[in-house]
Each structure stands twice: as C-alpha cells, then as structure tokens.
Amino acid sequence: MFKRLAEKGPAIAITVDGRKVTARVGDTVAAALLAAGIDHCRTTPVTGAPRAPYCLMGVCFDCLVTVDGVGSRQGCLIPVREGMKVETQLGRREAGR
Amino acid sequence: MAGEARAGDEFDVAVVGGGLVGIATAWGLSREGCRVVVLDEGDRAVRASRGNFALVWVQSKGLGLAPYAGWTIRSSNAWQGFSDLLKQETGLDVSFQRPGGFHLCLSEKELEARANVLKRLHAQPGIVDYKTEILTRDQVKVMLPDIGPEVVGGSFCELDGHVNSLRLFRTLHTALNARGVTYLPSHRVESITKEGGEFRLTTTQGEVRAAKVALAAGNANMRLAPMVGLDCPMKPERGQIVVTERLRPFLNHPVVTLRQTDEGTVMIGDSKEESVDPSGLTIGVSATEAERAVRQFPLLANVNVVRTWSAIRVMTRDGFPIYDESKTHPGAFTVCCHSGVTLAANHALTIAPMIARGALDAPLVAPFSARRFHVQAAG
Amino acid sequence: MIAAADLASSYELVIIGGGPAGLAAAALAARAGVSTVLFDENPGVGGQIYRAITSTPVADRAVLGQDYWDGAALADEAKASGALIVNGATVWSLDRQRLVGVSVGGKARMIEADRVIIATGSQERPFPIPGWTLPGVMTAGAAQTALKAQGLVVDGRTVMAGSGPLLWLLAAQTLRAGGTIDAILDTTPRRNWLQAMFHLPDFALSPYFAKGLALLREVRAKVPVHRVDTMEAVGNDRVREVVFSGAGGTRRLPVDLLLLHQGVVPNVNLANAAGVAHVWNDRQLCFVPVLDADFGSSVPGIAVAGDGAGIAGGTAAAERGRIAAIAAVRALKPDAVVPDTQAIRQRLQREEMGRAFLDWLNRPADSFRMPEGDTIACRCEEVTAKQVRDTAKMGCEGPNQMKAFLRCGMGPCQGRLCGLTVTELIAAERKTSPDEVGYYRLRPPVKPITLAELASLPISEAERKAVER
Numbered sequence: 033m034f035k036r037l038a039e040k041g042p043a044i045a046i047t048v049d050g051r052k053v054t055a056r057v058g059d060t061v062a063a064a065l066l067a068a069g070i071d072h073c074r075t076t077p078v079t080g081a082p083r084a085p086y087c088l089m090g091v092c093f094d095c096l097v098t099v100d101g102v103g104s105r106q107g108c109l110i111p112v113r114e115g116m117k118v119e120t121q122l123g124r125r126e127a128g129r
Numbered sequence: 130m131a132g133e134a135r136a137g138d139e140f141d142v143a144v145v146g147g148g149l150v151g152i153a154t155a156w157g158l159s160r161e162g163c164r165v166v167v168l169d170e171g172d173r174a175v176r177a178s179r180g181n182f183a184l185v186w187v188q189s190k191g192l193g194l195a196p197y198a199g200w201t202i203r204s205s206n207a208w209q210g211f212s213d214l215l216k217q218e219t220g221l222d223v224s225f226q227r228p229g230g231f232h233l234c235l236s237e238k239e240l241e242a243r244a245n246v247l248k249r250l251h252a253q254p255g256i257v258d259y260k261t262e263i264l265t266r267d268q269v270k271v272m273l274p275d276i277g278p279e280v281v282g283g284s285f286c287e288l289d290g291h292v293n294s295l296r297l298f299r300t301l302h303t304a305l306n307a308r309g310v311t312y313l314p315s316h317r318v319e320s321i322t323k324e325g326g327e328f329r330l331t332t333t334q335g336e337v338r339a340a341k342v343a344l345a346a347g348n349a350n351m352r353l354a355p356m357v358g359l360d361c362p363m364k365p366e367r368g369q370i371v372v373t374e375r376l377r378p379f380l381n382h383p384v385v386t387l388r389q390t391d392e393g394t395v396m397i398g399d400s401k402e403e404s405v406d407p408s409g410l411t412i413g414v415s416a417t418e419a420e421r422a423v424r425q426f427p428l429l430a431n432v433n434v435v436r437t438w439s440a441i442r443v444m445t446r447d448g449f450p451i452y453d454e455s456k457t458h459p460g461a462f463t464v465c466c467h468s469g470v471t472l473a474a475n476h477a478l479t480i481a482p483m484i485a486r487g488a489l490d491a492p493l494v495a496p497f498s499a500r501r502f503h504v505q506a507a508g
Numbered sequence: 509m510i511a512a513a514d515l516a517s518s519y520e521l522v523i524i525g526g527g528p529a530g531l532a533a534a535a536l537a538a539r540a541g542v543s544t545v546l547f548d549e550n551p552g553v554g555g556q557i558y559r560a561i562t563s564t565p566v567a568d569r570a571v572l573g574q575d576y577w578d579g580a581a582l583a584d585e586a587k588a589s590g591a592l593i594v595n596g597a598t599v600w601s602l603d604r605q606r607l608v609g610v611s612v613g614g615k616a617r618m619i620e621a622d623r624v625i626i627a628t629g630s631q632e633r634p635f636p637i638p639g640w641t642l643p644g645v646m647t648a649g650a651a652q653t654a655l656k657a658q659g660l661v662v663d664g665r666t667v668m669a670g671s672g673p674l675l676w677l678l679a680a681q682t683l684r685a686g687g688t689i690d691a692i693l694d695t696t697p698r699r700n701w702l703q704a705m706f707h708l709p710d711f712a713l714s715p716y717f718a719k720g721l722a723l724l725r726e727v728r729a730k731v732p733v734h735r736v737d738t739m740e741a742v743g744n745d746r747v748r749e750v751v752f753s754g755a756g757g758t759r760r761l762p763v764d765l766l767l768l769h770q771g772v773v774p775n776v777n778l779a780n781a782a783g784v785a786h787v788w789n790d791r792q793l794c795f796v797p798v799l800d801a802d803f804g805s806s807v808p809g810i811a812v813a814g815d816g817a818g819i820a821g822g823t824a825a826a827e828r829g830r831i832a833a834i835a836a837v838r839a840l841k842p843d844a845v846v847p848d849t850q851a852i853r854q855r856l857q858r859e860e861m862g863r864a865f866l867d868w869l870n871r872p873a874d875s876f877r878m879p880e881g882d883t884i885a886c887r888c889e890e891v892t893a894k895q896v897r898d899t900a901k902m903g904c905e906g907p908n909q910m911k912a913f914l915r916c917g918m919g920p921c922q923g924r925l926c927g928l929t930v931t932e933l934i935a936a937e938r939k940t941s942p943d944e945v946g947y948y949r950l951r952p953p954v955k956p957i958t959l960a961e962l963a964s965l966p967i968s969e970a971e972r973k974a975v976e977r
Contacts, residue, residue, distance in 0.1 A: 067660055084643035093888065093919070104433050124376055
C-alpha cells in the first residue's frame, strides 16, 4: 500500500509477531507496519473483524497493537525502538498483558 | 410507541420516570393488561439508570430494616425468570448470572469490620435466613485466582449476581415499544392533580391523563410525591465509576466494587460523596478506586481506562425502598428505591400487579411505607 | 526527553496541542514572560498540517510545498521562546478548575494552570460508507501523515475519494512524490455550487483562490476524476474494489488502497469534557465551541484556538493562537508587552475570508454523513446505522441515551469517529436539528490511561474516605 520515497535514515530492527521487520528512524509503529506491507494489525473485540491503521493521528484507535508485551497501545503515536516486539492484537485484550 | 400522545388518549396508568424502576414497573403493568404511558425526561437528564453498577446483590442487604433482606432475596430468586421472559419478548439477553459474589478486604481491619456488619445483620430479629460466609484469603483464592497479595479475605454470598444493566435498560424499552406502551421522552412532569376521578399530569409538552399514577422518578419523587398526598424523603449522593477497555474473561464472580461485564469491560467503583452535581468528577476518587482495584487484582495495572463517570444515586433517606399508596389520592403509588437493578424483578412481577389491582399487598410491602419516617420522628 | 516527574506542579499557561495555534500561542506567551508549557501527544511538534516539520525525511521541498515549510518558522519560534515543549504527552483530563491530567512515558501527573489554551485542532470528518472499516481503507490525512513523517508514498492501485481542499493537496503531493493515483472520486454534490457562488467574490480575494485552482489543474492533468453519488468499499478481509455510481452509471475499480476524506471538523473531546459549551455550526456541519473575540470559552480561563474553534486552516490557526495567548498574557501579566492585536485580527480576517465559499462548496452530501442499513456508524463497537435509526424511532432522543442502549461511542475512540454521525442520524429520524439533539457528554479520561496511572495520582483524605468506608 505504501513505499518509501528513499531508504534513508538508520534502520531499526523490530519484530512483528516474531517476524523480523526493518523500520527506519522516525517511524511510528503503525507506519512501520504499513511500510512492511502488513495487512491488518488487530481484530476487533466485538466481531473479530480485521482492522488496520485508519487515521494515523491518534483519533481512531484502529492501530491498537501489543508493544513489548503491553496490549492496546496506539501504534501511530509510538516511535519504533531497536528490538521492539510488536504483536497483532486478536479480539479482546488479555488482562495482565 | 414513541411519538405524540394524542388528545383524548386515556391511560390506565401513567408511570412517571423512564429509568429502570419506571420501565420495569411499566412492563409489569402492561403484562397485566393495563394501557400504560411512561413519562420521561430527555437525553441530558440526571439518570441513575445509565450510571449504575449492575449488581443483583443480596449480601449486606437489610441491616436496619430486616424485611429488606427477604424482599431482596425474593427479587434475586425471581431474576432468572424475569430475564427469560424478557428474552422471549425481545430476543435480547440481559446476561443475568448468579455465580455468587464477593466483598474483598485489603486489611485485617477491613475484614473484621466486614465480619461485624454481617454478625449484626444476621442477628436481627425476623431476618430471613441466608448464608454469607467469611472466607480466608486461601478460600477466596480458589474462586478468584488472580487476587493480589494484599487481599486478606472477604465475604461470599451465593445469592449474589449481576446483569448487563445497560442492556436491561434497552431491553425493557424495546419490550415496552413492542407492547405498544406509550413512551414520552422530554415530558418532565411539572404537576399532578386529581380531578373527576382521574389524574392529570402537566408536563413540559402538554397534559396527560390516567386513572392511576405510579411515581418512579428516583430522587425527583421527593418533588412529585407531595402532589398526590405522598411522602418520599430522599438523600441523593454521588457515586463514581471507572471502566476499562474490553478484556478476555478473567473474573468469574462479581465483587461488590469490581466486576467484569459480559462484554469484557471491567467496572470499578463504589464511592459515595454528598455532592449532587452530576457533571462534577473527582479524579482523586477515581484514583482511589483504581488503586484498590490494582491491589485486589494486580493483573489490571496495565489495562486502559476508557471512561470514568459520576452519577447521582437514587437514595431514600434511610437507604431502603419506599412503596406506598396515597390515602388522599387513591390510585397514586410510589415505587422508589436505590437498587433498581436488583429489585427490577420485584417491580415487574410483584409491585406492578399490585398497582394494576389498585392496592399494595400489605404483608409484603407494608414495612417499606414512608410512614416509617414519621414513626421514627415521633419516637 | 522530558519525563512526567520533571514537570512543575503548576504553570501559568498550559497549552494543549503543538500545531500552528499551540506553537504560535506558546511562542508569544513565553516571550511575554508567562511560564508556559505545551503538551503534544505526537513524537514531534507541528500538529497535522506541519506534521514532522522538524524531522521529515522528505527532502525535496517541492513535494510538500511551501505552505508546509512555512511551519518551520513557527516551530523554531516556539522552541526559542523559552516555552517548555513536551512531546509524547497525552492530556487526558481537563476540568473547570483548569486541573490538567497528562501522561508522559506511561506516568500520569495532575498539573494546575492559571490559563489553558486548547489547541487540539481538527480531525477528519467521519466518512461512514459501506466497508469503511476494511483494512486498506484509510483517511487521506493518514496518507499525508505517512508522507510527511515517514516519507511513505502510496503504492499499488490507489483511489482517493471525497471532497475538500486536503484531498486535492494530498493528490498533488502524492504525484510530486512519484506516486500514482488510479482515480479521484469526487463526492462534492453539484448543487453545492448554488450556495457557494454567493461567496465566490470573497474567495477570489483570499490567498486560497489561486492556490486552489493551481492544485486542481495539477491533479486533473494526471488523474481521472469521476463525480460520484454513492460509493462502497468492497472486500472480505481487506478492500478489494471500490464500487461507485454517478451520472455515468455504476462502476467498479480494483484497489489496494482507498483514501477517504470529506473535510475536517473540530476535535471537541477535551473541551467538551472540560464543560465548554458547544453549538452546532450548520455551514460546517459540526459542533464548535462557543467563544468570545479572544477565543475564550464558556469556562473561565479556558480558550480554544486553532481549528478546534471552527475550521479555518493552518495560517488562521496560528493567528487565533496569538490572539488567545495575548488574552492570557494580559490576564496574567498586565504589564507585559504584547503585539498589536489589531494587526493580527486583520490577518486573521483575510485568512478566514474564503472560508464560506470552501465550506458551502465542500459540504458533504447527506448520504455520506447519514448512512443507512448495515453501514457501520460506530467503528469501535460496530454499531450500524440501522440500529441507531431504529433505536431513535423507538423514542431514544439523544446520543447519551443511544450510548446506553447500543454502546456507540463507548469504545476506545470515545465517539470521535461516530459522534457526529450518531447525532445527525438521530436528528434525521426525529426530524429536528443536531443542535437540539446535542452531543455525547464526555468524561475523562478523554484518551485512555492505564489503571496504574490513575491509581498513582494524588488522593486526599476525603477522596479516600469516599471509597473506603
């Protein structure tokens, strides 16, 4: 859906559901997922429908993901960090995660 | 049916109040064959039914008025049947469950206080016999494996349960709609008179007439009751609730201050403030509720809070229900209580038929007359 | 990085939002000697219009255009002014006493403010068409954010749909960046011209006139544009095609990415939760705060500047921020030297001149604001338009009762993506005005915080006793 204008800036290695993804400095989690061509980042707690980032400006909450073991983080507001573990959030969040 | 009350419409009963007490009563009246109109306020009304905690709760009920325990258990026992009837009519499931509920204590002092309350409650003469056990931490942990290290124990009553109260609210409205009950929102009742054998209710949008009137307007009953020769002394208070995002099921029993809804959200809170400003919200109170919740269930620490709210509790002056019929204005009734969810089954299945017949059944509800306030005042 | 613990317990002025209004206000107030903190939830300042202005990887200045780069001066000014600028700071509570609840790095603080300027700007208007929740459907603003902040340009089969200046700007920027756009679906109702024409003379004098025409020419030369009356995103697990109809009948286009936009509306959540009175603006089809000439709200000490005060664009937002800041400075430091308000007001007036034309021209069609049937109105709780309409028919008069009945607005976005839709659907069913219907009554936290954060806040003895009895 998106490509990078230029592969500039230092690469940052993160994992998405255990898979290695190369992000760039300046990426948010949501942007890194889009750049990596990941189709959806969560399924809804109501019907299990797949969702992907929608607004990228912190209002829609469709980019909720589990980041480093903590669920329901807004992917579009969180800058990537080296070694960050991002997980697709399936349905309702599990308490304690 | 929503919409305009047509001129000349005649109703058997006008129910004043579109909250849970009013609509449960209206539904019961409709089942008895009455033509019912429900008069309600608008979208921004102070509305306890949108702010309640949704417990169908027995433990602790009745200290200070023993018959209240029996009345509560009657409703608790009728609740499953009530929810089945609603489901048959609407297809909506209000998720009533009665797995037994807890009151958790975070210190020995709290546990001792809890035990004392229960001792005093159950020692009252004439109290119905029901079991509330004091459990040790280990006993609690068997049923609530996620409790934190600070939980020292608690009390458990197998009659306690909960329901999805917002769905109950919607379900009753849906059922009323299907039954053809006239629902008139934004019809705040300004005055009630009785002329020529019928009640005339003046609202912000015209007059409504009915043979009988049931006052189920929560704290506003205090204003309305004297218009028909009744008394309904109220002492409203503010409560705050914190609610989390939807979570996978982790809690099989409701706790009096914390429960997981069937939708997955966790509701937290049982605060009491004297303020009656529904728009105010005290962050420090929410913080206390959150702090205790995390101590009770540490796995909730990282969970997101998506809402907090304050609501005004419907509270009679002594906290017990008021059911009355007017001596001076026969056909006028009060149906008023704090626990509109717990007692919904009674209001629908016991109180409504009494109103339909035109007389309250003294052996069942005489203890709940507001006359008790005058007796106390005289004594 | 500034941590929550580094914050003082009070500031004279708290500004919420680091877009043009917030940046301009912060610079002016701090220079006048007012202790000023600016909270912004994004990793860098700029807001949406100047998103990533200090860090964008888009080096070719022609791609984003001069209007974007003008924002750099605002950011520099604010930085040099001495105002404390805290990014990654989410303000989740504000009350009538101007107590600000803010979270930074997962730690919450309560901060007292003598004056508050809410500069939380705008968000894109909900665009509830069938299939708008499918992966692969995003807002145009989202694509623009990805371009500005990360240098991501659309790839694959891309359709942009809707109305309003931002859609055309994004199209032009995308083309300049080397992206391709398969089609633009223009949803602007033709009859809008009738009303808009009255305001054309003013618009012709505004700075947007020439820019707008140039943009349209630039995009139309390279992208087919279809006028459409209905539109649907179709797909199972993701959007596969967009189906639309117009004068030429029904057509389908295969898509990888469908970008929707039908204007922006004020971000009202924080102001609403603080008790600021709002009123329906029928021209902009949204709720706007009731404000005085200095952008002061109905709550003493709280101003709303920028697009949050009603949509007028980025340059106007900065001027509004300055006016609000001058009012704050005058209240806090009567002897401080502040710029001449008159000159600012004149510039603002010039900026706002063409707004009526743009508003009337781009007023979205009823069918794109008030959906029917199984189209989702509330994305979080997956509540459909039909459910909302049916419940309104049952006698549910307003959005707060609707919320209780259907849970719309109860999810994590807290009504941001359904509030206007639900209000307008109820108004349509009740045959009354959105103003009469009203909006959700919002409560803190207006952005989620964790239970542990909430638990960490200061608690008075009385507050504890209200719970521990």
